[in-house]
Amino acid sequence: MENILKKVLVFDGAMGTLLQEKGLTPGACPELMNKEEPKKVREVHKAYVDAGADVVTTNTFGGNRIKLSEYGLENEVAEINQRGVEVAKGINDGKYFVAGSVGPTGRFLEPLGDMTFDEAYDVFKEQINALAKGGADFIIFETFHDLGEVRAGLLAAKDVCSLPVICSLTYDGGRTLTGVTPRSAAIILESLGADAIGANCSGGPEELYPVIEEITRTTSLPVIVEPNAGLPEMKEGKVYYPLDPQLFIEKMVPFFNLGMNIFGSCCGSSPLHTKNLKQKIKNITILARNVERRSTLASREQVIFLGEDTLPKIIGERINPTARKKIAQGLKEGNYGIIQEEGAIQVEAGADLLDVNVGTPGIDEKETMSKVINLLQQNISIPLVIDSTNHLVLENALKNYQGKALVNSINGEQESLNKILPLVKRYGAGVIALVLDENGIPETAQERKKIAHKICKSCEDYGISKKDIYIDCLALTIGTDDNSAKETLETIKLVKQNLGVNTILGVSNVSHGLPSRSKINSAFLAMAIASGLDVAIINPLDKNMLTSLEAASFLAGRDPKGNNYIKKNSLEVKEVEINASIPSLELV
Amino acid sequence: MENILKKVLVFDGAMGTLLQEKGLTPGACPELMNKEEPKKVREVHKAYVDAGADVVTTNTFGGNRIKLSEYGLENEVAEINQRGVEVAKGINDGKYFVAGSVGPTGRFLEPLGDMTFDEAYDVFKEQINALAKGGADFIIFETFHDLGEVRAGLLAAKDVCSLPVICSLTYDGGRTLTGVTPRSAAIILESLGADAIGANCSGGPEELYPVIEEITRTTSLPVIVEPNAGLPEMKEGKVYYPLDPQLFIEKMVPFFNLGMNIFGSCCGSSPLHTKNLKQKIKNITILARNVERRSTLASREQVIFLGEDTLPKIIGERINPTARKKIAQGLKEGNYGIIQEEGAIQVEAGADLLDVNVGTPGIDEKETMSKVINLLQQNISIPLVIDSTNHLVLENALKNYQGKALVNSINGEQESLNKILPLVKRYGAGVIALVLDENGIPETAQERKKIAHKICKSCEDYGISKKDIYIDCLALTIGTDDNSAKETLETIKLVKQNLGVNTILGVSNVSHGLPSRSKINSAFLAMAIASGLDVAIINPLDKNMLTSLEAASFLAGRDPKGNNYIKKNSLEVKEVEINASIPSLELV
Numbered sequence A, B: 001m002e003n004i005l006k007k008v009l010v011f012d013g014a015m016g017t018l019l020q021e022k023g024l025t026p027g028a029c030p031e032l033m034n035k036e037e038p039k040k041v042r043e044v045h046k047a048y049v050d051a052g053a054d055v056v057t058t059n060t061f062g063g064n065r066i067k068l069s070e071y072g073l074e075n076e077v078a079e080i081n082q083r084g085v086e087v088a089k090g091i092n093d094g095k096y097f098v099a100g101s102v103g104p105t106g107r108f109l110e111p112l113g114d115m116t117f118d119e120a121y122d123v124f125k126e127q128i129n130a131l132a133k134g135g136a137d138f139i140i141f142e143t144f145h146d147l148g149e150v151r152a153g154l155l156a157a158k159d160v161c162s163l164p165v166i167c168s169l170t171y172d173g174g175r176t177l178t179g180v181t182p183r184s185a186a187i188i189l190e191s192l193g194a195d196a197i198g199a200n201c202s203g204g205p206e207e208l209y210p211v212i213e214e215i216t217r218t219t220s221l222p223v224i225v226e227p228n229a230g231l232p233e234m235k236e237g238k239v240y241y242p243l244d245p246q247l248f249i250e251k252m253v254p255f256f257n258l259g260m261n262i263f264g265s266c267c268g269s270s271p272l273h274t275k276n277l278k279q280k281i282k283n284i285t286i287l288a289r290n291v292e293r294r295s296t297l298a299s300r301e302q303v304i305f306l307g308e309d310t311l312p313k314i315i316g317e318r319i320n321p322t323a324r325k326k327i328a329q330g331l332k333e334g335n336y337g338i339i340q341e342e343g344a345i346q347v348e349a350g351a352d353l354l355d356v357n358v359g360t361p362g363i364d365e366k367e368t369m370s371k372v373i374n375l376l377q378q379n380i381s382i383p384l385v386i387d388s389t390n391h392l393v394l395e396n397a398l399k400n401y402q403g404k405a406l407v408n409s410i411n412g413e414q415e416s417l418n419k420i421l422p423l424v425k426r427y428g429a430g431v432i433a434l435v436l437d438e439n440g441i442p443e444t445a446q447e448r449k450k451i452a453h454k455i456c457k458s459c460e461d462y463g464i465s466k467k468d469i470y471i472d473c474l475a476l477t478i479g480t481d482d483n484s485a486k487e488t489l490e491t492i493k494l495v496k497q498n499l500g501v502n503t504i505l506g507v508s509n510v511s512h513g514l515p516s517r518s519k520i521n522s523a524f525l526a527m528a529i530a531s532g533l534d535v536a537i538i539n540p541l542d543k544n545m546l547t548s549l550e551a552a553s554f555l556a557g558r559d560p561k562g563n564n565y566i567k568k569n570s571l572e573v574k575e576v577e578i579n580a581s582i583p584s585l586e587l588v
């Protein structure tokens, strides 16, 4: 089934305008026609089939309970959607596909609006269930402004049926109305199991080109584009789309070089647009797209790419009530301003991701975590790390977090793996796994590698990619064991060489109980980066740590041509050299 | 032959007092008696042989040209010494050994005095030649105050004959009169090929005990002790030694537990002391001594021990006219005060060794190097690194330097190896070898390791121990090649793992041409220590470098229990933590 979406496909075009031409009253419910005037709907579909469309899209865009309730039709969801599919099938020889169309509810999920994830999920589940029952070949989420909403829909689709799912958002000036970037959308939706990703509607082909280009560079999934027939203008009191079929095709040509394979049109288009598109596409060759499969994490706005030729990433560790009274106090009093501020200063200092730990006595961890996650995802642009070992806390947080989160953490204990890995898989997250198990923390690197290996096998069983595994090689204090740092560094090397997953470290543990911890931590960070560390959990306000990371990354070949290092340091030369007395022979 | 000195041996005792009893006039030349009154000399020897001495020492202590010239006997060196041996041989059944005694000239070598190395060398060569011709079983240098002098003698002995050589200095309060420590003497004399090392004369057994204990801990060679019969007092206008044979033996007992094997007595002793010693020793078991064979470098005062459980060592790089105008100027103008000052501030900052490079246009490198070496060895306590690629400069400097120097440097070119390795061997130095050859610097670690391997083979051919090889794995700037630091670190690892020699690096080259070099250098130093670096050539005035070295050493297990780190940092906690804003969660 899934292979359908890897073919070159031409989708149909606008539905609403054509229905209006056939007598749909302005203000009436278009989807009700599936039930009440199926012939007219079928005529529109037939026009597109005749034009050569490989796919017709059902007249069910507004067919969810919330939208239909505006017309008092909230109890007609099943019938309207099921009929919507039926009416689109079996035209001519029937050799085309039917895409079950799902549009937004018109409400926003928390934290932007007041709809909960579960509400949205249920609404989409109901509609998609009907579309699947009607016999749709796949599901297409279209014209979504918000990632949170489409995300709930996608999860519902995956639960309800085994049909392939296309997710298409609409963009304005490079972002959706709610600020989602194409890159984030691509990463997050792919991680949740979307089968094709793209964009539709919007200001037409030219406005969507950079969006689609970004998406084709980010995901290796099939990509879809269905632009409007240009940016609509008002002419003589009527909406007018400037791109006639000929002009539209001209503007569509650049997409053919992006290695994408699904093309259609949206508002303002007609069967003639579809016909031209189909004819043009006959003569083109779809290029192979070679997207490097990197490890990624993402917020709604930012994607973090990990890899051996990129800088190791920094997770800011400061939102953690353990041993931080200020944070504990803020959480207890519900004074989340402190938490937000703590997030903001870490972003400012250079954190790539923020760890969020709210585990402190006297609070409801599950509820507090969700509140804090919602607050931070609305106000902080970088991706979050959800730090709890309680699977209920994690599940609720993962539902609410609209990015590709990192879960912190599991370990080699079977219970931990069984409870948390299904959540990691379902919500498309990455996962930090500590190399310890029922028997505690092994002393030697070899033993730790064994646990890491077991964890990786478990992840594989749950369908979690190696790229989403982050092995925490465990820094322990050298205050009590001279060998502990060496074993940790060796663990990083072994895990990198043998398992091919990401490595992560809570660096500052190494200096627990010792004086001048920043000195030890920063030297250890350089050593860990030399051993292959990908992610460091640190206090980003410690400048020594950032300096060490910048320099060590350059030295380890993870800052090509030292671009980052030189950018950060070219203005600081004088200041530093005064501090260091005589930093190089040349200057004396 | 050499095995003689590994046996338990009892040496004879005082000679001068016994000759006086037999009529030697005060103020007359004792050694002249070998020629003029050989019977009396033989009687003394016979008394010791009768007492059970395994070794009799020839009456040639003052038999060198300089001493004999005080009596106008400078042309009698050959005869006096040759007869001195002959008269000591063949007494009773002749089943004992004859040690050819060599004492100091009474003059001091440069820089303490005005005697050159070559003068001293020639003087000793003449005397030892005669002792060997006379048939001595081995040579014993006795009662030397100065390492420079005995060093010249030892080299002469090794050139003149193949007899085993014992070197025995005399100590006062734990050092020789010229400031040499027992540890330095042991390391330096062993490196020059001495066959047994020890101490004699001095304030008697109790004063020599800590000296000998130190020597037995430092060298694995046979150790000799020949104390005076206690600290001499003046009684009724005569020198009086408080330890009679019985008391002397009691004080000698502690030495028997040190794993040493050669015992005798010196001033104030008599054949009865020897007899008691011989009887006592019959009943003891000489314990095996297990001295760890570490890499060492030494000045007259300080020994640097290298090893995987000790801190990596710092070579101060600042005495180098290349790109340092101040130094170049000082050398040209003969203003060596600047050089001495530059040495002193590096010692103060924490350097373990000082690199000395005087190569600058417009000076006589050979002469300048010797002057600077002499100045520094007189005024700076730490060992020196002689930095030149000119073998004539090196040879002259090595003659003059009275420590165990490090030669900087050779490389894999055959000419470099052939010219310099013989000098390294002869003067008992360590040698820095760059991993480059006729074809330049190889890019990859594997190729560099190959050159290192070739160098090690060459060193082996010349009889140079692995422990004296320091492979410079070559830091090149990352400004022009992202991989250069990685290859250097990999070279360190390969060399450590496969060749078992020391590794060394001129660390700051890695940041050539880049801003904020100290940041890169200090991160690189931490990484290099993690890879196994033993010695870092750095600017010790750069505090970042010392901080990095201290912390990285602790982390790499090279600062057991972090003793050094904690000592250096326990007082600095507050200051540092203010700088680092928030160095650890606990403190906020």
Ligand SMILES: [Zn+2]
Binding pocket: A143, A200, A201, A202, A228, A266, A267
């Ligand atoms: Zn549209």
Ligand SMILES: [Zn+2]
Binding pocket: B200, B201, B202, B228, B266, B267
């Ligand atoms: Zn004496």
Ligand SMILES: [Zn+2]
Binding pocket: B013, B014, B143, B200, B201, B265, B266, B267
């Ligand atoms: Zn003596």
